[in-house]
Amino acid sequence: MSIVxxxxxxxxxxxxERGLALTLVFANLALACAQFVxxxxxxxxxxxxxxAQAQQRAPTWAELTPLLLxxxxxxxxxxxxxxxxxxxxxxxxxxxxxxVMADFFDHLLELPLSFHGATHSGRLLKVMLEGASGMAGxxxxxxxxxxxxxxxxxxxxPLTLFxxxxxxxxxxxxxxxxxxxxxxxxxxxxxxxxxxxxxxxRLAERASDVLGNVPVIQSFxxxxxxxxxxxxxxxxxxxxxxxxxxxxxxxxxATRASATLTMLSIFLIGVWLHLQNLATIGEIVTFMGFxxxxxxxxxxxxxxxxxxxxxxxxxxxxxxxxxTAPNVADRPNARDPGRLVGEVSFDHVCFAxxxxxxxxxxxxxxxxxxxxxxxxxxxxSGKSTTLSLLHRVFDPQGGAIRIDGIDxxxxxxxxxxxxxGVVFQEPMLFxxxxxxxxxxxxxxxxxxxxxxxxxxxxxxxxxSRQVDGIRTVVGERGRSLSGGERQRxxxxxxxxxxxxxxxxxxxxxxxxxxTEKQLQAALEAATAGRTTFVxxxxxxxxxxxxxxxxxxxxxxxxxxxxxxxxARDGIFAGLARAQFMAGEATAET
Numbered sequence: 369m370s371i372v373x374x375x376x377x378x379x380x381x382x383x384x385e386r387g388l389a390l391t392l393v394f395a396n397l398a399l400a401c402a403q404f405v406x407x408x409x410x411x412x413x414x415x416x417x418x419x420a421q422a423q424q425r426a427p428t429w430a431e432l433t434p435l436l437l438x439x440x441x442x443x444x445x446x447x448x449x450x451x452x453x454x455x456x457x458x459x460x461x462x463x464x465x466x467x468v469m470a471d472f473f474d475h476l477l478e479l480p481l482s483f484h485g486a487t488h489s490g491r492l493l494k495v496m497l498e499g500a501s502g503m504a505g506x507x508x509x510x511x512x513x514x515x516x517x518x519x520x521x522x523x524x525x526p527l528t529l530f531x532x533x534x535x536x537x538x539x540x541x542x543x544x545x546x547x548x549x550x551x552x553x554x555x556x557x558x559x560x561x562x563x564x565x566x567x568x569x570r571l572a573e574r575a576s577d578v579l580g581n582v583p584v585i586q587s588f589x590x591x592x593x594x595x596x597x598x599x600x601x602x603x604x605x606x607x608x609x610x611x612x613x614x615x616x617x618x619x620x621x622a623t624r625a626s627a628t629l630t631m632l633s634i635f636l637i638g639v640w641l642h643l644q645n646l647a648t649i650g651e652i653v654t655f656m657g658f659x660x661x662x663x664x665x666x667x668x669x670x671x672x673x674x675x676x677x678x679x680x681x682x683x684x685x686x687x688x689x690x691x692t693a694p695n696v697a698d699r700p701n702a703r704d705p706g707r708l709v710g711e712v713s714f715d716h717v718c719f720a721x722x723x724x725x726x727x728x729x730x731x732x733x734x735x736x737x738x739x740x741x742x743x744x745x746x747x748x749s750g751k752s753t754t755l756s757l758l759h760r761v762f763d764p765q766g767g768a769i770r771i772d773g774i775d776x777x778x779x780x781x782x783x784x785x786x787x788x789g790v791v792f793q794e795p796m797l798f799x800x801x802x803x804x805x806x807x808x809x810x811x812x813x814x815x816x817x818x819x820x821x822x823x824x825x826x827x828x829x830x831x832s833r834q835v836d837g838i839r840t841v842v843g844e845r846g847r848s849l850s851g852g853e854r855q856r857x858x859x860x861x862x863x864x865x866x867x868x869x870x871x872x873x874x875x876x877x878x879x880x881x882x883t884e885k886q887l888q889a890a891l892e893a894a895t896a897g898r899t900t901f902v903x904x905x906x907x908x909x910x911x912x913x914x915x916x917x918x919x920x921x922x923x924x925x926x927x928x929x930x931x932x933x934x935a936r937d938g939i940f941a942g943l944a945r946a947q948f949m950a951g952e953a954t955a956e957t
Contacts, residue, residue, distance in 0.1 A: 371676060371677060371680045374676075374680045374683050374684055374687070375506070375676060375680075377683075377687055378503050378506050378507070378683060379510070381464060381468055381503060382460070382464060382507065384464075384467070385460055385463070385464065388456060388460055389460065389511075391452075391456075392452075392453055392456060392457055392460070392511045392515075393511075393515055395449045395452050395453050396449075396453060396511065396515035396516040396519065397515075397516075397519055398445070398449050399446055399449040399450060399453065399516050400515075400516040400517075400519035400520045401519075402442045402443075402445050402446040402449065403446060403516070403520070403661060404520060404527075404658075404661075405438075405442050406439070406442060406443070406446070406657065407653075407654045407655075407656075407657025407658050407661065408531065408654055409435055409438055409439040409442065410439065410653060410654065410657060411648075411650035411651055411652075411653045411654030411655075411657070412435050412650055412654075413432065413435050413436070413439070413650070414649055414650040414653045415648050415649065415650030415651075416431050416432060416435065416650075418648070418649050418650065453511055453512060454512065456511075457507070457508055457511035457512050458508065460507065460511070461504045461505075461507040461508040461511075462504065464503070464504070464507060465500045465501065465503065465504035465507075466500075468499075468500050468503060468686075469496055469497075469500040471690075472495075472496045472499070472500070472686065472689065472690060473496065475689070475690055475692075476492060476496075476689070478694050479692060479694055480694055480695050480696055480761065480762065481756075481761050482695070482721075482761075482762070483692060488572075488573040488576065488577070489576060490572045490573045490574075490575065490576025490577065491569050491572055491573050491576075492689070493572070493576070494568070494569065494572035495569075495682070495685045495686055495689060496686070498679075498682045498686075499682050499683050499685060499686025499687075500686070502679035502682050502683050502686075503679075503683060503686075505675060505679065506675070506676060506679065509671075509672055509675065510672075513668045513672070514668060514669065514672045516665075517665040517668050517669050517672070518669075520661065520662070520665050521543060521662070521665055521666075521669070525539060525540065525543060525658075525662070526540075528655070528658055531651065531654060531655075532641075532646075532647055532651045532654075532655065534637070534641055534646060534647070535634060535637065535638060535641070535647060535651065535652075535655040536655075538630060538633050538634050538637060538655075539630065539634075539655070539658060539659060539662055541630075542626055542630045542659075542662065542666070543662075543666070545626055546626065546666050546669075546670075549619055549622055549626075553615050553616060553618070553619045556615055557611070557612045557615045557616070557677065560608065560611055560612045560615075562681050563608045564605065564608045564609050564612060564681075565681035565682060565685070567601060567604045567605040567608055568605060569685075570601055570604075571598070571601045571602065571605060574597065574598055574601055575598060578594050578598070612678075616674045616677075619670060619674070620667075620670055620674075624667070630659055630662075630663070631656070631659050631660075631663070634652070634655050634656060634659050635652070635656065638651070638652035638655060638656075639652070695762070695763070696760050696761070696762065696763055696781065697781070698780055698781055699777055699778060701778070702777075702778055702779060702780045702781075703778065703779065703780065703783075704779070704780045704782075704783040705772070705774055705779055705783060706783075707787065707868060708771050708772050708787045708868050708869070709737045709772050709868065710735075710737040710738065710771070710772070710787075710868040710869050710898065710899035711734075711735070711736055711737050711771065711772050711773070711899070712734070712735040712758065712769070712770070712771050712869065712899055713732075713733070713734045713735070713769070713770045713771075714731050714732055714733050714734075714754070714767070714769055715732055715767050715768045715769070715770065716730050716731075716732050716766065716767035716768075717730070717731045717732070717754075717757060717764045717766065717767035717768070717769060718730055718731075718764060718765055718766035718767055719753060719757060719762060719764050719765050719766075720765060725921075725922070726922045727750050727753040727922050728750050728753050728754050728757065728764070728922050729750070729921070729922035729923045730766075730767075730923065731750075731754060731767075731922075731923065731924055732767075732924075733915075733917060733924065733927065735899055735901075735915070736899075737868075737897075737899055738896070738897050738898065738899060739899060739900070739914040739915065740895065740900040740901075740902065740912070740913045740914050740915075741899075741900070741901050741902070741913060741914065741915045741916070741917060742901075742902045742903075742904055742910035742913040742915070742916045742917070743755065743901065743902070743903050743904075743916075743917050743919060744903075744904060744905070744907065744910070744916060744917070744918055744919070744940065744943065745918055745919035745920055745939075746920070749919040749920050749921060749922070750919045750921070750922040750923070751903045751919050752873060752903060753922075754919070755871050755873065755901055755903065757769060758776070758788065758869075758871070758901070759784065759785055759788045759790060759871065760776060760777075760781060760784060760785070763777060771784075771787070771869070786867070787867050787868055787869055788867050788869045788870075788871060789809070789862035789863070789865045789866075789867040789869070789870045789871070790862065790870075790871045790873065791855075791858055791859050791861075791862045791870075791871065791872045791873065792858065792873050793873050793874035795846060795854035795855050795857065795858035796845070796858070797842055797845060797846030797849075797854055797857060797858065798842075798846075799841065799842070799843055799844045799845070799846075800841060800842070801836075801838070801839045801840060801841050801842070802831055802834070802837075802838050802839070802840055802842060802857060803818065803838045803839055805842065805846075805857055805861060806818055806821065806822075806838075806857065806860055806861050806864055807864075808861055809821075809860075809861040809862060809863075809864035809865035810864045810865055810866070813864050817864060818838070818860075818864065821860040821861075821863040821864040822838075822860050824860070824863050825856045825857070825859040825860035825863060826856055827853070827856035827857060827859075827860050830853050830856070831857075842854075842857075859872075867898070868898055868899060869898065869899045869900075869901075870895055870898050870899070870900045870901070871900075871901045871903075872900070872901070872902045872903065872904075873903045874903055874904065874905065888909060892912065907930075907943060907944055910930070911930050912930075913929075913930065914929070915927065915928065915929065916928060916929065916930060916933055916940065918933065918938075918939050918940045920939060925938075925939060926938050926939055926940050
């Protein structure tokens with residue numbers, strides 16, 4: 369995005385409050401006109417006084433009163449318009465800042481996991497905060513100063529030609545010089561500022577990464593090393609930023625120098641024109657007032673363009689994320705089927721993350737309502753991707769997935785996911801109370817429903833031992849709980865949702881053998897009547913599955929019950945001998 373495109377986009381974000389925005393624009397227009405008239409009236413009063421003096425008489429009130437009243441009237445009007453702008457520009461800016469942050473946040477939640485997997489959360493937080501703050505600063509400066517400055521420079525300044533074109537020419541030369549200087553500085557620093565923002569993004573990512581892994585850093589005595597790493601990035605930020613600051617400092621000095629020369633030129637040229645009877649004293653005073661006002665406006669514009677230039681890369685990043693379209697979305701005629709029964713069919717489903725290899729290759733199977741199906745295979749064999757397709761983390765690139773005979777792409781995404789409960793391998797708890805984490809599954813759950821879900825997940829005992837019981841805050845990502853406790857809260861959360869389809873992605877991996885055995889019986893009771901998918905490396909946990917699908921390189925290579933697959937003496941039997949049967953032999957000895 370160019371700076372002009374970014375600025376146009378920023379102003380476009382005011383559309384939800386266009387009424388107030390237009391009111392402030394008209395107030396700025398009136399304010400600029402009033403300030404333009406002020407030097408003209410002052411010059412006319414000076415001319416009236418000097419004319420009376422030249423005629424060796426006292427000026428009459430009849431001559432001065434209209435000018436004085438107009439001068440006072442425009443002055444009071446300027447004060448009123450300035451108060452209106454100052455009062456409502458702040459409010460509009462802050463409201464819209466919070467609104468665009470909320471819109472950005474909502475949009476992030478809709479983006480696919482592939483986007484979040486490739487983009488650091490620290491960078492996204494930086495983009496959201498800095499982008500919204502940058503826009504707020506631009507809105508505020510636009511309504512407080514720059515709208516009136518633009519009107520004064522590009523609309524009212526040419527009108528000074530009708531007052532005295534000779535003196536007006538000096539002011540126009542100043543504006544042209546300013547425009548050329550600003551354009552030159554922009555061209556020299558545009559690439560430099562983009563480099564600065566790249567280093568700033570790296571700084572945010574590094575800081576977030578370090579703070580999220582403090583236990584590892586302290587355990588491996590990496591404090592000094594990580595601190596030095598962050599300081600190296602800080603040094604790169606400064607090294608990239610200082611040349612940009614130097615160029616804009618030069619622009620500010622040049623603007624001040626040209627402004628001073630303009631004031632001197634107007635005075636000297638004005639005196640010479642007066643001696644040639646080509647300008648009155650009042651006109652000289654008027655143009656000195658114009659020059660003073662113009663210099664202030666030019667300095668405001670330099671500051672504004674500098675600020676816009678510094679913030680443009682941040683806001684461009686903000687809009688780049690906002691323009692990222694979710695790769696999974698509702699079809700135009702998608703419908704809500706209500707609560708599903710739970711018959712799931714995969715019909716020649718294919719999916720690939722890239723062109724090199726298919727992650728899911730021509731997968732077909734049918735699961736009847738209430739059945740439990742286990743997916744096993746080595747890491748990267750396609751198990752998790754297959755079930756991710758079921759709850760539309762991605763959409764298949766070939767084939768179709770149907771639930772109760774309905775293509776899941778013809779369902780509303782919210783309706784589909786309402787019917788599926790997922791227990792992830794990583795519990796993913798919020799830094800909130802246990803109760804709040806559970807209510808993610810069902811906001812309006814009763815106390816009895818929560819207690820039942822905790823009991824089924826074998827979590828009641830450890831929750832009751834917490835200082836504040838169910839209201840205990842578990843810390844960032846649930847770190848105040850053990851791995852097994854976090855996982856049991858995660859399982860209880862999914863059970864509380866009470867969906868007809870359940871997915872367990874290595875849900876018992878963080879549990880000890882005793883707890884896992886207890887939980888296994890509870891899960892069998894809790895999932896009765898539900899269509900259940902289980903991804904498991906511990907084959908002992910899936911012995912009672914109705915069907916086991918063995919994956920290898922994205923394909924189903926074996927299918928059957930536990931006993932059938934062992935008897936077949938294939939890939940699954942090899943896994944069972946290496947794990948399950950070896951474990952039994954060890955237990956016997």
